[in-house]
Structures are given as C-alpha cells and as structure tokens.
Amino acid sequence: MSTSFTSMTVSELQAALADGATSADVTRTYLDRIEAEDGVLGAYLHVDPEAALERAAAVDASGKAGTGLAGIPVALKDVVVTEGIPTTSGSRILEGWKPPYDATVAARLAAAGTVLLGKTNMDEFAMGSSTENSAYGVTRNPWNPERIPGGSSGGSSAAVAGGLAPWAIGTDTGGSIRQPAALTGLVGHKPTYGSVSRYGLIAFSSSLDQAGPMARTVLDAALLHEAIGGHDPLDSTSIDVPVPVLAECARRGAEGDLSGLKVGVVRELGGQGHTDGYEQGVLDRFTEAVALLESMGAEVREVSCPAFDLALPAYYLIAPSEASSNLSRFDGVRYGLRVGDDGNHDLDEVMALTREQGFGAEVKRRIILGTYALSSGYYEAYYGQAQKVRTLISRDFSAAYADVDVLVSPTTPTVAFPLGSRVDDPVAMYAADLCTLPASLAGVPAISVPCGLSDGLPVGFQVMAPALADERCYQVAAALEAAQDAARGSRFLDQLPRRDAEPVGGAA
Amino acid sequence: MSTPSQGQLSRDEVAHLARLARLAVTDEELVLFAGQLAAVLDAVAQVGKAGVEDVPPTTHAVPMTNVMREDVVRPSLPRETVLAGAPAAEDDRFRVPRILQEEA
Numbered sequence: 001m002s003t004s005f006t007s008m009t010v011s012e013l014q015a016a017l018a019d020g021a022t023s024a025d026v027t028r029t030y031l032d033r034i035e036a037e038d039g040v041l042g043a044y045l046h047v048d049p050e051a052a053l054e055r056a057a058a059v060d061a062s063g064k065a066g067t068g069l070a071g072i073p074v075a076l077k078d079v080v081v082t083e084g085i086p087t088t089s090g091s092r093i094l095e096g097w098k099p100p101y102d103a104t105v106a107a108r109l110a111a112a113g114t115v116l117l118g119k120t121n122m123d124e125f126a127m128g129s130s131t132e133n134s135a136y137g138v139t140r141n142p143w144n145p146e147r148i149p150g151g152s153s154g155g156s157s158a159a160v161a162g163g164l165a166p167w168a169i170g171t172d173t174g175g176s177i178r179q180p181a182a183l184t185g186l187v188g189h190k191p192t193y194g195s196v197s198r199y200g201l202i203a204f205s206s207s208l209d210q211a212g213p214m215a216r217t218v219l220d221a222a223l224l225h226e227a228i229g230g231h232d233p234l235d236s237t238s239i240d241v242p243v244p245v246l247a248e249c250a251r252r253g254a255e256g257d258l259s260g261l262k263v264g265v266v267r268e269l270g271g272q273g274h275t276d277g278y279e280q281g282v283l284d285r286f287t288e289a290v291a292l293l294e295s296m297g298a299e300v301r302e303v304s305c306p307a308f309d310l311a312l313p314a315y316y317l318i319a320p321s322e323a324s325s326n327l328s329r330f331d332g333v334r335y336g337l338r339v340g341d342d343g344n345h346d347l348d349e350v351m352a353l354t355r356e357q358g359f360g361a362e363v364k365r366r367i368i369l370g371t372y373a374l375s376s377g378y379y380e381a382y383y384g385q386a387q388k389v390r391t392l393i394s395r396d397f398s399a400a401y402a403d404v405d406v407l408v409s410p411t412t413p414t415v416a417f418p419l420g421s422r423v424d425d426p427v428a429m430y431a432a433d434l435c436t437l438p439a440s441l442a443g444v445p446a447i448s449v450p451c452g453l454s455d456g457l458p459v460g461f462q463v464m465a466p467a468l469a470d471e472r473c474y475q476v477a478a479a480l481e482a483a484q485d486a487a488r489g490s491r492f493l494d495q496l497p498r499r500d501a502e503p504v505g506g507a508a
Numbered sequence: 509m510s511t512p513s514q515g516q517l518s519r520d521e522v523a524h525l526a527r528l529a530r531l532a533v534t535d536e537e538l539v540l541f542a543g544q545l546a547a548v549l550d551a552v553a554q555v556g557k558a559g560v561e562d563v564p565p566t567t568h569a570v571p572m573t574n575v576m577r578e579d580v581v582r583p584s585l586p587r588e589t590v591l592a593g594a595p596a597a598e599d600d601r602f603r604v605p606r607i608l609q610e611e612a
C-alpha cells in the first residue's frame with residue numbers, strides 16, 4: 001500500500017485519507033522516495049523532512065485529513081516565497097535567504113491543510129526552458145535522465161512525473177508551466193493573467209508572470225487551481241471575480257461529449273507552411289489528438305493568427321525589458337548576497353560586484369538585452385514595437401474567438417532535448433517556447449495535456465481559451481485525457497518506466 | 509522610428525550596458541555576450557516587420573487602472589525579521605557601503 005501512494009492521483013489520495021490512511025504515512029512515503037531518487041533527478045532545492053512530518057501529524061491530529069486538500073503533500077517552485085523557509089529563485093544572489101512572509105499561493109495552500117514537501121529547482125529567476133540555468137545544478141527528466149525536464153518549472157515537473165510529489169505549483173511567464181508539463185507527461189495550466197495572485201512570487205516579467213498547477217491528471221490540476229485562485233487585494237493586478245468552478249468542468253469533460261464545441265487549429269503553430277523546427281512525431285501526435293476531439297463531436301477548423309509569427313521576438317524584448325527593471329532590486333542592501341564591502345568600494349561598486357557574482361549568464365544576458373531595448377534611441381524600435389505586436393497578437397486571439405471556442409496547438413515543437421544541447425545557443429533555447437508565447441502575451445489561459453509519445457518521450461497538446469474561460473481548457477483537456485486513457489487502458493504516466501518500482505537509490 | 513541595426517552589438521556597447529545595469533562583467537563575458545546578444549538581437553529585430561501604424565501598445569493584458577483600496581493602517585513586518593535577511597545591519601538599520609567618493 002505505502003509505495004503506491006506515489007503513483008496515485010490526488011483524488012485517489014483524498015479517498016485513501018478519507019478511508020483511514022494518515023497524512024503522516026503519505027508524507028513519509030513521498031519523503032522516502034525523495035531521499036531515494038532525488039540524488040539522480042535533482043528536482044528539489046530544499047526539503048525539510050522533520051517539518052513536513054510534523055505538519056502532517058498536526059493535520060492528522062486535527063481530524064481534517066481527507067477533507068478537501070487537508071493532508072495532501074505539495075511541492076512549490078522556489079520562486080514562491082515561504083516564510084522562514086529558504087527561497088532562492090534558483091539564484092546565488094538569494095542563497096540562504098529566508099523570506100519574512102508567505103506568498104498568497106503558499107498561504108492559501110497552507111490554509112487548505114496541504115503539507116509542504118519542499119521547494120523545487122528552476123531556471124534562475126525563471127529565465128530558461130530547460131532548468132539548466134539554475135545556480136544549483138541540473139534537474140533530470142524522469143523519462144530519460146539524459147534529457148531536460150523543461151523549464152523554467154523543471155524541478156516541479158520532474159518531481160511530479162517522477163513520483164516525488166503528487167502535484168506542484170509552477171509559474172509561467174512564456175510557457176514555464178506548460179512546456180515542462182508537456183516534456184514530462186503532466187498536465188500544466190497557465191491561468192488567465194490576473195486570476196491567481198502574484199503576491200510573493202519573485203518577479204521576472206510582471207505583465208506576464210502567472211502561477212498555476214502542475215499535476216498528473218486534468219482533475220488534479222483543476223483541484224489545485226481552485227485552491228490557489230481568486231481575488232487577492234495584495235496584488236493590484238488581481239481580477240476581482242469569483243474563484244472559477246474547474247473540477248466540475250474537468251469531470252464533465254471526461255464524459256467525452258464535445259458536441260457543439262468549436263475548435264480552431266492554429267495554422268501558425270505547426271500547421272501548413274509553419275512546420276520549421278517541429279518534429280514529425282510531435283505533429284503526428286497532435287493531428288491524432290485533434291481527430292480524437294472531432295470523434296467526440298467537436299467541430300474542427302483551421303484558424304490563422306498571422307501575428308503569432310512575431311510572438312517570439314516580441315516576448316524576448318518585453319520579458320527581458322521588464323526583468324531588467326525588476327531585478328534592479330537585487331542591490332546587495334536589503335537581502336541576499338553582498339560582495340566587495342571591504343571599505344575600499346563604494347555602493348555603486350559593491351552593487352556591480354554583487355550582481356556580477358550573484359547572477360548567472362542567462363540572467364546577465366537578459367538584463368543587458370532589456371537595458372538595451374529600453375535605452376533612449378532604441379526604445380521605439382524594440383520595446384515600443386514589441387508592445388504593438390502584443391496588441392496584434394491579442395487582436396488575432398479576439399478575432400479567432402469570435403468563430404471558435406478554443407484554439408489548439410502542440411505545446412512544444414519538440415520532445416525533451418538532451419541536457420547541454422542548447423545551453424550555448426540562446427536563440428535555439430528560446431525556440432522551445434514558440435507555441436506557448438502567444439497565450440502569455442495576450443494573458444489568456446492555456447493548458448497542456450499529454451497526447452502520446454514520440455521516440456518514447458511525452459508530447460503535449462495545448463488548449464487555449466479566452467480570458468477568464470479557463471474552464472474550457474479543463475473541459476477539452478479532460479475529454480482528450482479520458483479518451484486516450486480508455487484507448488490505452490491505463491493512465492499516461494503509467495507508461496513511465498520504473499514508476500511503480502520500489503524506491504531504490506543510486507540509479508544511473 | 510529608426511530601423512534597428514541588425515546583429516551589431518560591440519564589446520564596448522555591451523560594456524556600457526553592463527555598467528548601466530550595475531554588472532561588473534569580465535572580459536570573457538564581454539566577448540561571449542557580444543556574440544550571443546548579436547544573434548538574439550537579429551532574432552528579436554523581426555518585430556520591425558509588423559505593420560503597426562495606428563496600433564496602440566499593450567502594456568498589460570488586463571486593462572485595469574487605478575486599483576484603489578481603503579487607506580487602513582496595518583502592522584508592518586517586525587524590524588528584526590526584515591533586518592535578519594539583510595547582508596549587513598547596524599543600529600536597527602540597513603548598513604550600506606559609502607555612497608560618496610570622499611572618505612566618510
């Protein structure tokens with residue numbers, strides 16, 4: 001019984017807890033698995049087993065385990081600040097920092113009775129698509145340890161896919177929930193911008209950053225989203241609308257009736273004339289999934305969104321520009337690292353030495369790029385132009401949604417690539433976000449759900465919906481998941497080798 | 509609007525930008541970044557292709573302005589908790605390196 005906790009969905013864990021299992025048992029099983037497997041995977045930056053077990057025992061003692069999310073373990077991406085618990089955002093500049101407060105996302109999960117397993121690895125300040133930009137080492141893909149787990153939420157994706165957490169929180173600025181979810185066979189959802197509080201997320205690009213769920217099933221993702229969503233007065237960009245009903249939509253979607261639903265296949269994201277950089281296996285799985293939606297009654301048509309071709313250049317101007325401003329707060333004064341404060345250097349020099357030593361290469365590149373794009377003489381040609389392209393992308397979405405209910409595409413152009421293969425080529429690395437960037441720039445919700453394997457590695461299917469219509473993402477994703485599970489006779493993640501094996505250490 | 513010059517970012521320009529951004533980059537980094545950023549600039553300069561006459565810029569996906577709340581006094585974080593995270597503190601304050609060139 002105890003080893004199977006790590007292959008259960010959260011809804012199954014809820015049933016087990018309601019049926020007499022203790023949160024302490026569940027938590028210990030996960031901690032054992034982390035102890036055995038994380039030396040290889042590198043999913044976590046911080047785990048405090050004693051604190052987790054203490055917390056689980058307290059939930060058990062309260063008698064609430066098994067009601068709602070009480071007693072369910074969870075992992076948080078290290079970009080989420082947690083009071084008194086080390087939070088680094090994957091950067092040396094915050095090594096050893098213990099935040100003085102909780103992010104709203106962390107506070108809501110704590111209030112729901114969840115048990116924090118630990119903080120997960122990530123690309124430094126969420127800048128990256130492979131988690132190789134972490135200052136604290138690489139994270140490996142549970143499907144193949146020589147491959148990247150995606151990024152920037154790659155610690156969260158590896159933890160959940162590898163059975164080291166039942167689910168996890170990620171954040172998505174240009175695809176950092178959806179892309180790692182796709183590459184590890186998970187469900188990952190980027191909520192409508194403004195529908196999940198950003199209070200206490202270490203800022204990367206404030207007009208784009210959004211936290212969301214990464215889970216083994218669509219229903220689990222919906223449950224986690226409901227727990228963290230909703231208005232927060234501490235975030236001035238938080239939208240004041242009721243928490244959406246998502247789990248119910250996931251359950252209804254799983255019944256497999258999509259009649260009347262209009263689905264638009266985006267030509268610019270892997271369609272005719274736009275297949276450069278896409279692997280054939282990814283396109284094949286995508287086409288099969290679209291056919292499956294059609295077989296469940298969906299009306300499928302091709303939609304053209306010409307401005308999507310410019311999403312990548314627009315994003316890689318807007319995000320670095322905002323980052324160069326946001327990261328100015330790391331000045332070596334109020335928190336984190338300070339270098340060169342020996343009496344011979346003034347504040348300016350100490351700042352420059354601190355940031356030089358505290359930031360990694362990709363962060364420096366983006367700060368320099370953002371500084372350039374915002375500088376006088378270049379502002380209009382770069383940042384200003386990118387903001388106008390952003391308007392064109394939003395207009396393409398609006399025009400498309402006048403005709404269809406959801407838009408679909410592959411989540412990523414390729415399956416997980418080998419570790420090290422793109423680290424020296426930023427432009428190649430950025431291309432991993434090709435399909436996820438349009439929804440980020442327009443602030444609309446988008447989900448990634450597995451749609452099969454190519455070369456033995458997971459392929460993700462992206463469903464995008466209009467702002468505040470997140471439930472459509474869950475409905476369509478659940479229909480696809482249920483139909484594929486039925487055809488396969490098992491869940492997607494059950495194909496992962498060794499997934500149900502007893503925890504053993506020292507695997508290569 | 510000027511057209512961005514493509515693929516041109518000299519070592520000196522990178523050094524200037526790094527100074528503006530308070531990054532004490534090394535010589536090796538200057539060479540590496542100049543090459544990589546030139547390739548990135550080539551890619552992002554594609555935004556110049558878009559016809560954007562009369563298109564307003566989008567600064568934010570959600571059109572909200574002036575979100576107001578009641579001006580209510582709330583407790584702040586305890587001073588010692590905040591200073592505990594600082595690299596240097598003195599007399600209940602953040603201690604900073606000297607700001608002016610003269611000896612303090």
